Amino acid sequence: MRLALVHDWLNQLGGAEDVLDHLLRLYPEAPLYTSIYDRENMPAHWQNHEIHTLWMDKLPNIYRKHQRYLPLYPLAWGGLDLSDYDMILSNKSGFCHGVRYDKKTLHLCYCLAPTRYVWQFDAYAARENFAQPIRWAVKSQIPWMRAWDKKAAQRVHHFIAISTDIQQRIKKYYGRDSVIIYPPVEVKERFQPASSTDGYFLSVGRLIPYKRVDLIVEACTRLNLPLKVGGTGRDRERLEALAGPTVEFLGYVPDADLPELFARCKAFVFPGLEDFGITPVQAQAAGRPVIAYGAGGVLDTVIPGKTGVLFYEQQVEALISVLQNFDDTAFNPDEIRQHALQFDSTVFEQRLTEYAARAWEQFNR
Numbered sequence: 001m002r003l004a005l006v007h008d009w010l011n012q013l014g015g016a017e018d019v020l021d022h023l024l025r026l027y028p029e030a031p032l033y034t035s036i037y038d039r040e041n042m043p044a045h046w047q048n049h050e051i052h053t054l055w056m057d058k059l060p061n062i063y064r065k066h067q068r069y070l071p072l073y074p075l076a077w078g079g080l081d082l083s084d085y086d087m088i089l090s091n092k093s094g095f096c097h098g099v100r101y102d103k104k105t106l107h108l109c110y111c112l113a114p115t116r117y118v119w120q121f122d123a124y125a126a127r128e129n130f131a132q133p134i135r136w137a138v139k140s141q142i143p144w145m146r147a148w149d150k151k152a153a154q155r156v157h158h159f160i161a162i163s164t165d166i167q168q169r170i171k172k173y174y175g176r177d178s179v180i181i182y183p184p185v186e187v188k189e190r191f192q193p194a195s196s197t198d199g200y201f202l203s204v205g206r207l208i209p210y211k212r213v214d215l216i217v218e219a220c221t222r223l224n225l226p227l228k229v230g231g232t233g234r235d236r237e238r239l240e241a242l243a244g245p246t247v248e249f250l251g252y253v254p255d256a257d258l259p260e261l262f263a264r265c266k267a268f269v270f271p272g273l274e275d276f277g278i279t280p281v282q283a284q285a286a287g288r289p290v291i292a293y294g295a296g297g298v299l300d301t302v303i304p305g306k307t308g309v310l311f312y313e314q315q316v317e318a319l320i321s322v323l324q325n326f327d328d329t330a331f332n333p334d335e336i337r338q339h340a341l342q343f344d345s346t347v348f349e350q351r352l353t354e355y356a357a358r359a360w361e362q363f364n365r
Contacts, residue, residue, distance in 0.1 A: 001360065003030040004085040008073075008094035010051075011038040011063045015183065015278055016112050020091050022184045023110075024049055026349055027089070035076055035096070038063040054080060068134060070117055071141040074098060074148045087360060090156075098152035106363045108356060109156045110181070113166055113275050114173045118145045123210075150174055158359055160352075162276045163297040181352055182300070184345035185281045191340075193287030193333040194263035200226040201291075201323075202265035204253060204279050207233030211272040212293070212314055217242050219319040227269075230261065262286035266328045267308070270298060271319060277301065284308070284340035287333030291322055301343065307336045 005027060007020050024032065024046065031050040036057045039047060054076045056062060062069060073095040082088055083102040090097045093112040101107060116124045121142055125135045150173065153159075159178035161167035170178045203216050213229060220227035221244035229239070230253040240249060253261060262268065268283030269291045276297035280290045284307050292298040294310030302308040309326065311318045341347075 001086045002084065003027055003087045003089060004082050005030045005032045006082075006088060006090040006092075006096045006099060007032060007034045008092065008096045009035045009066055010042050010046075011036055011066055013042070015276065016091065016093055017042075018278070019110065019112065019183050021046075022345055022348065023089065023091060026353065030089075033080060033082070033096075033099070035073060036062055036066060067117075067130065067138075070138050071145065074145060074152075078148075078152075087356070089356070095149065095152070097156055098148065106360060107155065107157050108160065108359060109153075109158070110160045110162070110352075111166060111170055111178065112162055112183075114153075114169045115145075115149050118142060118149050119169075119173050157363070160355065163300045165296050165299065166275055179355065180300075181348060181355065182343050183276055183278070184348035185278050185285070185340075185343045186345055187281060187285035187340050188344045188346065191259050191262060191282055191285035191337075193337055194260070196264075197266055197288075197328070198264045199266050200228050200264075202228050202230070202261065202268050202283070202288075203270075204230040204258070204261070204268075205272075207231050207235040207239060209235050211235075213239055213271065214242060215271040215314065215316055215319050216269045217247055218316045219323055220244075220247055222316070223320060223323055225323060228261070228265070230258075258282070259286060262288060267291050267326065269319075271314065273314075274298075280308075281340050281343045284336045287337045289328055289331040289336060291319070291326065303339060307331070307339050 005023055031052060033052045035054045037051055037053045056076045059069060077095045077098040081100045083105055085105055088105060088107045090109045092109050094115055097109045121139060153174035153176060159170050159176050161170055161178040161180050162183050167178050167180055170176050201220060203213055205211050207213055217239050224246055227247045228250055230250040232252050262283045263286040265288055267289045270280050271293050273296045280292055280298055281301050283290050290302050290308035292302050292310055293314055294312045304310050309322050311322050
C-alpha cells in the first residue's frame with residue numbers, strides 16, 4: 001500500500017507538529033506533502049524524510065507571515081493530485097484535507113480542528129494579533145472559503161477527532177461523524193511523580209493573550225500564593241506588570257527540566273481554552289492535579305475531584321474561589337498518573353494503525 005502524509009504547513013512548532021513527528025516515525029517510508037517548509041527552523045531530523053512542498057513555498061516572506069496568504073491555500077491544496085497513492089492520511093487544522101484523488105484512494109483525516117480561520121475567524125484574528133487591514137482583507141474572503149472547506153470535507157472518507165470538542169465541531173461545521181483518537185503525549189517514560197512537592201502553582205506555555213495566563217497571575221498575586229510561569233511570548237511584559245512578588249517568570253524552560261518542574265508543583269493551572277491541551281496531561285503523568293477552565297480538550301483529560309478541579313468562567317474571581325479552597329493532599333498521585341497513561345504515544349500509535357488497517361480492509365471489500 002502506498003501511503004502519503006499531508007500536513008498544512010511547516011513554519012512553526014506546536015501540537016500539530018508533535019502529532020506529525022509521531023506520524024513520520026510511524027510511517028517512515030511515506031512521503032510528506034505540505035504547503036511550505038521552513039527547513040532551517042524545523043527539526044533537523046525531518047530533513048531525512050521525503051518532503052514535497054506546493055508552489056506557495058516560494059511566495060515572499062511566507063514563512064513568517066503565512067496568514068497573509070490564507071485565501072490562497074484552498075487554491076494550492078485543491079491543485080495537488082495524490083491519485084497515485086492508495087491511502088492519504090492528512091494531519092489537518094487548515095486546508096490540506098482538500099487535496100484531490102480518485103476513487104481508488106482512501107483518505108483518512110486526523111482532524112486537529114475544523115479550519116478555525118474560516119469558522120472562528122474573529123477569535124483567530126484576535127489570537128494571532130492580525131493588523132486591521134489584514135483582518136478586513138481576509139474576512140471578505142470567508143464566505144467562499146467556508147463553502148470550499150465544507151465541500152472538501154465531504155470527500156474525506158473518515159474523520160478522526162482529537163477530542164470530544166473537536167468531534168462536535170466536525171459535526172457542526174462539516175456535518176460528518178468521526179471517531180476520537182487522542183493525540184500522542186510522551187508520558188509513560190518521561191514523567192514520574194516526585195516523593196515531595198515544593199508548594200508552588202505552575203503555568204507552562206506560550207505567553208500570548210488567548211492562553212489567559214493573566215488569570216492565574218492576578219489570582220496568585222491577590223492571594224499571595226507562589227506561582228511559577230514558564231514560557232515566552234508577546235504577552236510577557238503585560239503579565240509581569242500584573243504580577244506581585246510571589247510570581248516568578250522562568251522564561252523558556254528546556255524540555256529536560258519540565259518533568260521535575262511538573263512533579264514538584266502543588267498543582268498545574270490551565271486557564272485557557274484548547275482543542276486538546278498537552279500540558280495538563282503531562283502534569284497528570286507527573287502525578288499532579290490540574291486546575292483548568294472547564295471547556296475544550298480538558299473535558300476529556302481532567303476528571304473533576306479525581307485528577308483535578310475545573311472552573312467554568314474565565315474570570316479571576318472564579319479561579320480565586322478554586323485556589324482558596326484547593327487541597328492537593330486530597331488527590332492520589334498514583335491514580336492521577338494512571339489516568340494520564342491512556343494518552344501515551346504508544347496508545348495513539350496502536351489505535352491509529354489499527355483504525356487505518358480496518359478502514360483499508362473495509363474500503364477494499
